[in-house]
Amino acid sequence: MNEYDVIVVGxxxxxxxxxxxxxxxxxxxIMFERGRKSGEKNSSGCGLGPRMWRDFPEMMKELTPDKVPSMRPGGAARCYFVNKDGVVSGYVMSRPTESVTYEPAKSFITMNVYRSDFDPWIAEFATRAGAVLKTSTLVVNLIKDKxxxxxVQDEKGEKYKAPVIxxxxxAIxxxxxKSGLRHKWEQDQITVVPQYDFSADPKKIDDVMGDEALAVWWSAVFPAAYQVFFRDGFHIGLGNWLTWWDKNPLYYLNKCVNLKYFQRIMKLxxxxxxxxxxxxxxxxxxPVNTHTDNVILIGDAAGFPCPLEAEGIYPAMVTGKIAAEVAVKRIAEGDTSKKALALYDEEWKKTSIGDEFESGAELxxxxxKLPFTPKTMEWFIPMWMELLGGIxxxxEPxxxxxxxxxxxxxxxxxxxxxxxxxxVMPLLAEVLKDDIDSLKNMNDLIQKMLPKKKK
Incomplete structure (x- = not known):
C-alpha cells in the first residue's frame, strides 16, 4: 500500500x-484529480474576490493574463431590473465605494476567470511545494480499519494510506x-445551477461593456440570473434550491436569454x-459535519459557499489552508481523532468565512425570498424603480x-x-448588534435636523 501523510481528494x-x-x-x-489536469472536468467560470489577494498575496501576485488567458477584471457591476412583463424597467451600475479599505478591492469587484485556466495554474503551487499530483485518477472508495x-482506493484498485484524508x-x-459525514444533501441545502457559455469578440466586449464584467438580472419572471464576462466570452446562469423548481430550470434561464435587452447585448x-x-x-x-476521525472536508464538499451569493473559490482556499495546518499539527502530535480535528472548526470560525456564517441564516x-422568488420581485421591482427613477x-412638476x-x-x-x-429586520439585528447605541444616537441627530412644525 502506498503511504503518505496527507491524501487530498480533488x-x-x-x-x-x-x-x-x-x-x-x-x-x-498526494493530491488526486480525476481529469487529465486540474480544471479539465470543470469548464465553468468564476469570479475571484479581492480577499484572495489580501489573504494569499504571494500566490495571487503571480496571476497574470499570460498564465490565465481568460482573465477579465470587473471594475464595475450592473443590476438589471426586469418587471413582470419581461421588460428591463431600469438598471444600476456600481463600482467599489469609498468605504472599501484596501487594494485591489478599490480597483475591482471581481477578477473573472475560467476554471479550466485557473485550476491548473493554482495546482502548480502544490507540485512546486513537493506534493504529488496524480491525474486521470478517480478515487472511488475509502479504506477503513475498525x-x-x-x-483511499482508486478505480483501478490501487490503495493509498494516510493519517489524514x-x-x-x-458538492457530490x-x-x-463514504466517511459517514453526509449521505446526501437535503433539498433545501443545495441548488441546481444551469448556465450557457457564449463566445464573444474580446474587442467588442471591451468597446460595449468597458470594465463592466459582472451583472445580476433581478426579475419578476425568473429567479435572479448572473452574467460573468471573461476575456473572450461570458456565462449567463441562474439557480435555485431543489425545493423551488416547478419547471425545468432551462425554462427560466431561456426567459432571461430571450429578453430583448439581453439579445441586444448579444448582438453588440x-x-x-x-x-x-x-x-x-x-x-x-x-456548514455542519465538516470532520470525523482522520477526515476533513473543505470547500463545496463541506457546504462552505457564502450564504449570501454562494462565492465558492475563496472559502475553498481558506478552508483548504486551515485543514492542512490542522493536519500538520495533529499528525505531529499523533492524534487525528474526530475530537482532535475539531480544531478545524475552531480555526475556520475565526476567519472571514466564520464572519460570513455568523449571519448565515439571515443572509x-x-x-x-427576494431575488430568488419572482413573486416577491413583482412588487419589489416597481417599488424600487419608483425610488430610483421616478424623479x-x-x-408633472x-x-x-x-x-x-x-x-x-x-x-x-x-x-x-x-x-x-x-x-430584513432579523438581518439588521444580527449585523448591527454591536452598533445599536450609535444607531440610536443617529436617530436623535436626524430628529434634531428635521424642521420644526409651525403651530
Whole structure:
C-alpha cells in the first residue's frame, strides 16, 4: 500500500491550497484529480474576490493574463431590473465605494476567470511545494480499519494510506458520503445551477461593456440570473434550491436569454452559444459535519459557499489552508481523532468565512425570498424603480412627482412591511448588534435636523 501523510481528494483550488500548505510543512502529500489536469472536468467560470489577494498575496501576485488567458477584471457591476412583463424597467451600475479599505478591492469587484485556466495554474503551487499530483485518477472508495478511515482506493484498485484524508471533491463528495459525514444533501441545502457559455469578440466586449464584467438580472419572471464576462466570452446562469423548481430550470434561464435587452447585448458583442453547463452548488445557512476521525472536508464538499451569493473559490482556499495546518499539527502530535480535528472548526470560525456564517441564516433567508422568488420581485421591482427613477419623469412638476412617488411607495406597504419584519429586520439585528447605541444616537441627530412644525 502506498503511504503518505496527507491524501487530498480533488484537485480544485481548495485541494491545491491544502496540498501546497501541507507539503510546505514537510509532509508527504498526494493530491488526486480525476481529469487529465486540474480544471479539465470543470469548464465553468468564476469570479475571484479581492480577499484572495489580501489573504494569499504571494500566490495571487503571480496571476497574470499570460498564465490565465481568460482573465477579465470587473471594475464595475450592473443590476438589471426586469418587471413582470419581461421588460428591463431600469438598471444600476456600481463600482467599489469609498468605504472599501484596501487594494485591489478599490480597483475591482471581481477578477473573472475560467476554471479550466485557473485550476491548473493554482495546482502548480502544490507540485512546486513537493506534493504529488496524480491525474486521470478517480478515487472511488475509502479504506477503513475498525470503522475509521485510513486511506483511499482508486478505480483501478490501487490503495493509498494516510493519517489524514482531506475531502476537496466538491458538492457530490465521495469522501463525505463514504466517511459517514453526509449521505446526501437535503433539498433545501443545495441548488441546481444551469448556465450557457457564449463566445464573444474580446474587442467588442471591451468597446460595449468597458470594465463592466459582472451583472445580476433581478426579475419578476425568473429567479435572479448572473452574467460573468471573461476575456473572450461570458456565462449567463441562474439557480435555485431543489425545493423551488416547478419547471425545468432551462425554462427560466431561456426567459432571461430571450429578453430583448439581453439579445441586444448579444448582438453588440457578437455572442455565439458555446456550451450548456449545469452543476450542483451547496447553499447553506451554516456548514455542519465538516470532520470525523482522520477526515476533513473543505470547500463545496463541506457546504462552505457564502450564504449570501454562494462565492465558492475563496472559502475553498481558506478552508483548504486551515485543514492542512490542522493536519500538520495533529499528525505531529499523533492524534487525528474526530475530537482532535475539531480544531478545524475552531480555526475556520475565526476567519472571514466564520464572519460570513455568523449571519448565515439571515443572509440566506433574504436572498432566498427576494431575488430568488419572482413573486416577491413583482412588487419589489416597481417599488424600487419608483425610488430610483421616478424623479426623472417630466409628466408633472417635480414637486407633484415626489408626492406621487411617495404615495405609490406607500401603496406597497402591505407587501414590504411584513417582508421587512420577517427577513430584513432579523438581518439588521444580527449585523448591527454591536452598533445599536450609535444607531440610536443617529436617530436623535436626524430628529434634531428635521424642521420644526409651525403651530
Amino acid at each position: 484537485g480544485g483550488p481548495g485541494g491545491s491550497v491544502a496540498a501546497k500548505v501541507a507539503a510546505e510543512k514537510g509532509l508527504k502529500v 470503522g475509521k478511515v485510513i486511506g 482531506i475531502g476537496a471533491d466538491g 463528495s465521495m469522501v463525505a458520503k 458583442i457578437d455572442a455565439k452559444p458555446r456550451e450548456l453547463q449545469a452543476h450542483l452548488l451547496p447553499w447553506m445557512s451554516y 440566506a433567508g433574504i436572498w432566498r 426623472y419623469d417630466w409628466s 417635480h414637486v407633484v412627482r415626489v408626492r406621487q412617488i411617495i404615495a405609490k411607495i406607500q401603496s406597497y406597504q402591505s407587501e414590504f412591511v411584513p417582508f421587512a419584519m420577517k427577513y
